[in-house]
Amino acid sequence: MKCRICQHEIAPFMSFGRMPIANGFLTPEQFKDEYFFELNPAFCDRCLTFQLEEQPAPEAMFHDHYAFFSRTSKFMITHFQEYAEWVCDHHLTGDGAGLFVVEIGSNDGIMLENFAKHGIGHLGVEPSANVAEEARKYGVNTLVRFFNPDTAADIVTEYGQADALIAANVMCHIPDLNGIAKGAELLLKPNGVLIFEDPYLGAMIEKTSYDQIYDEHVFIFSALAVANIFAPYGFELIDLLPQHTHGGSMRYVLSRKGARPVTASVTEIMATEKSAGLHLPETYQKFRKNCEISKADLVSILKREKAAGRRVVGYGATSKSTTILNYCGIGPDLIEYISDTTPIKQHKFTPGMHIPVKPYQDFSENYPDTALLFAWNHQAEIMEKEKAFSAQGGKWIVHVPEVKVLG
Numbered sequence: 001m002k003c004r005i006c007q008h009e010i011a012p013f014m015s016f017g018r019m020p021i022a023n024g025f026l027t028p029e030q031f032k033d034e035y036f037f038e039l040n041p042a043f044c045d046r047c048l049t050f051q052l053e054e055q056p057a058p059e060a061m062f063h064d065h066y067a068f069f070s071r072t073s074k075f076m077i078t079h080f081q082e083y084a085e086w087v088c089d090h091h092l093t094g095d096g097a098g099l100f101v102v103e104i105g106s107n108d109g110i111m112l113e114n115f116a117k118h119g120i121g122h123l124g125v126e127p128s129a130n131v132a133e134e135a136r137k138y139g140v141n142t143l144v145r146f147f148n149p150d151t152a153a154d155i156v157t158e159y160g161q162a163d164a165l166i167a168a169n170v171m172c173h174i175p176d177l178n179g180i181a182k183g184a185e186l187l188l189k190p191n192g193v194l195i196f197e198d199p200y201l202g203a204m205i206e207k208t209s210y211d212q213i214y215d216e217h218v219f220i221f222s223a224l225a226v227a228n229i230f231a232p233y234g235f236e237l238i239d240l241l242p243q244h245t246h247g248g249s250m251r252y253v254l255s256r257k258g259a260r261p262v263t264a265s266v267t268e269i270m271a272t273e274k275s276a277g278l279h280l281p282e283t284y285q286k287f288r289k290n291c292e293i294s295k296a297d298l299v300s301i302l303k304r305e306k307a308a309g310r311r312v313v314g315y316g317a318t319s320k321s322t323t324i325l326n327y328c329g330i331g332p333d334l335i336e337y338i339s340d341t342t343p344i345k346q347h348k349f350t351p352g353m354h355i356p357v358k359p360y361q362d363f364s365e366n367y368p369d370t371a372l373l374f375a376w377n378h379q380a381e382i383m384e385k386e387k388a389f390s391a392q393g394g395k396w397i398v399h400v401p402e403v404k405v406l407g
């Protein structure tokens with residue numbers, strides 16, 4: 001295969017096997033037509049980008065019945081309020097009325113709502129029409145399109161250039177990142193900033209959180225890779241801010257080369273990445289072995305629970321869980337159902353392994369013996385909410401950073 005960024009010839013370092021669309025929750029009538037692809041991660045030793053060999057077409061993942069609504073986590077609502085405030089305080093100067101901020105992948109308006117509230121000129125670019133519709137309820141102007149150079153050019157014609165192009169948990173979804181860089185070049189004012197955050201490769205390698213790898217995540221970034229991806233388009237990294245969200249993320253800040261000062265964190269974090277070996281192919285061989293260990297441990301705990309006659313349910317029908325369930329071969333025989341608060345996922349079945357997804361009330365009204373925490377990235381929020389489950393003897397299985405039973 002060719003590297004998606006620099007066209008260097010590379011090869012996958014492992015396979016997670018046949019995978020369905022991670023957010024493709026389905027009804028029994030749809031089982032026979034379910035789409036599958038091979039989930040094969042690869043590492044490019046030239047531009048240092050971690051990527052998938054194959055990804056389903058964007059239109060198969062992002063459409064008018066997209067299942068992920070950002071507002072399902074209260075913690076993320078606060079996070080985006082803080083993110084927006086930080087952008088305003090550190091990267092937007094001048095009077096609110098003259099400013100223009102564009103967000104790629106604005107989903108239900110969780111971030112832009114905070115700009116809209118302060119009367120700051122903004123536009124969300126969001127191809128999934130159902131989540132975009134939700135954003136409009138919060139006063140967020142949204143364009144239902146994929147962001148690419150054509151979209152960027154149309155925005156400039158209609159609204160002019162932007163002060164900031166921001167994003168969260170979407171850059172890593174976009175196969176044509178060169179198109180994003182070209183779009184940013186067109187859209188941003190000469191002193192404009194490109195700011196995005198995504199699940200961080202350093203955290204994934206450290207915690208063996210291989211469930212970050214699924215169809216939507218065609219890339220998992222490091223600072224070393226991001227610097228290489230955007231350099232050909234005249235951008236440089238000027239700041240890096242590690243985040244706790246999604247089990248360990250990184251916020252990347254870029255501007256046109258020489259336009260803004262570069263903070264010390266850029267060289268510091270890149271040096272840390274080199275000490276962790278993120279630039280070396282052997283790191284990914286080690287990661288592959290760790291994934292195999294994690295899989296064996298998880299399956300063995302679930303089989304033990306089953307043999308002991310204990311009821312196990314999943315908590316949070318996350319996209320991430322699709323990789324775990326399909327890679328580990330875990331089906332309804334080991335997990336009775338998965339509880340989730342998102343209405344569009346409820347009363348459907350999980351992609352590939354077809355475990356029923358049930359409303360949260362099914363969990364709270366009839367506790368199982370054990371809950372497998374698929375939404376481990378929201379662990380603090382969920383543990384706080386589920387004190388009563390734990391207090392009456394409920395146990396948790398977590399699989400990150402290693403598989404274990406809590407409680």
Ligand code: SAH
Binds near residue numbers: 068145169
């Ligand atoms: N930013 C939100 C949503 C992340 S999910 C958050 O962090 O919670 C990713 C979102 O990006 C989805 O809503 C998806 O429809 C959208 N998306 C995917 N590809 C895109 C593209 N090329 N341009 C703009 N948005 C895109």
Ligand code: TYD
Binds near residue numbers: 319375382385
């Ligand atoms: P999340 O981990 O944010 O994302 P991803 O799909 O990218 O892996 O998904 C959280 C899922 O967990 C979402 O479907 C809502 C669900 N959820 C609950 O059911 N209860 C909760 O208390 C929380 C925080 C999330």
